[in-house]
Structures are given as C-alpha cells and as structure tokens.
Amino acid sequence: xxxxxxxxxMPTWLALVRTHTLLWEQIEAQMRREHGLTMARYDVLAxxxxxxxxxxLTELASSIMLSPSGLSKxxxxxxxxxxxxxxxxxxxxxxxxxxxxxxxxxxxxxAREGHHDLVRRTFGEALxxxxxxxxxRILRRISAPDQRPERAEGRRASTAIRGRMxx
Numbered sequence: 001x002x003x004x005x006x007x008x009x010m011p012t013w014l015a016l017v018r019t020h021t022l023l024w025e026q027i028e029a030q031m032r033r034e035h036g037l038t039m040a041r042y043d044v045l046a047x048x049x050x051x052x053x054x055x056x057l058t059e060l061a062s063s064i065m066l067s068p069s070g071l072s073k074x075x076x077x078x079x080x081x082x083x084x085x086x087x088x089x090x091x092x093x094x095x096x097x098x099x100x101x102x103x104x105x106x107x108x109x110x111a112r113e114g115h116h117d118l119v120r121r122t123f124g125e126a127l128x129x130x131x132x133x134x135x136x137r138i139l140r141r142i143s144a145p146d147q148r149p150e151r152a153e154g155r156r157a158s159t160a161i162r163g164r165m166x167x
Contacts, residue, residue, distance in 0.1 A: 045108035048100040
C-alpha cells in the first residue's frame with residue numbers, strides 16, 4: 001500500500017508551527033508583561049530605531065510584513081500612545097514617514113535588552129553554529145520569492161501561521 005505523500009513533510013511542518021507558536025507566545029507575553037507592548041508595536045519601534053528614527057510608510061510596511069492599511073491602523077494606535085508620529089514627505093504629497101518619538105525610543109531601548117535575552121536563551125542557546133547556519137539556509141530556500149505564495153489579504157506572514165492579526 002502506498003504511503004501518504006504528505007507524511008514525508010507533515011511532521012516537520014507541525015513541529016515548525018508548534019515551535020514558532022510556543023516561542024512567539026513566550027516572547028509576546030514577556031514584551032506585554034515587562035513593557036506593555038505588543039510585538040507588532042515593538043517591531044515598528046525597532047525598525048525605526050535601526051533606521052535612525054524615520055522610515056517611509058511603504059518601506060516600513062514591507063519590513064514588518066504588513067499591508068499599508070494594516071500599518072496605518074497600527075500607527076494610528078501607536079500615535080495615540082505617543083510612540084510615533086507621521087510626517088508628510090515634502091517631495092511627494094502622496095507619501096509620508098513614520099517617525100519615532102522620544103517616548104517610543106525610550107521604550108524600544110528599554111525593551112530591547114530583555115527581548116534579546118529571552119530570544120538568546122530560548123533560541124540562540126538551543127542551537128550551535130552549524131545548526132544556525134543550516135536553519136538559515138533552509139529558511140532562505142523556503143522564503144525565496146519563487147517559493148512564496150502571495151500573501152492573502154495583506155495578512156502578516158508570521159501571524160498567518162497563528163491565524164490572527166497583529167494587535
């Protein structure tokens with residue numbers, strides 16, 4: 001009797017999904033508990049800090065894997081919390097920038113150390129250099145443009161696995 005063709009990859013897929021969910025829930029819980037931030041908000045703040053404090057909205061949406069409308073809604077909530085503000089692009093009336101506020105920068109800086117410590121303990125220390133190189137190679141191959149289905153309805157790729165939207 002032929003074996004199910006899905007049995008070759010299904011156990012590994014389920015292990016990946018379960019591991020991602022377990023790690024993400026730990027990371028999200030720590031970020032909320034220690035800093036009152038969702039990972040979506042922290043991701044925006046971290047991207048802005050890395051970019052020197054300001055990014056175009058299209059580039060920011062792409063870097064955090066949100067649709068433009070998803071980013072707009074997230075930035076609305078972040079503006080209300082004084083984490084970011086938007087600036088019009090003086091060279092293009094259709095474009096704008098997200099700019100981190102002093103409060104947002106302070107919160108991102110405070111959150112970074114604990115966040116990196118948890119990721120280091122739960123992920124980095126579980127893998128040796130060879131494991132990390134092999135996992136990076138495999139993930140690059142899976143996420144190569146010719147391997148990715150189009151993102152459905154602008155949903156964030158990492159949250160699509162968990163079946164919920166950010167924030």
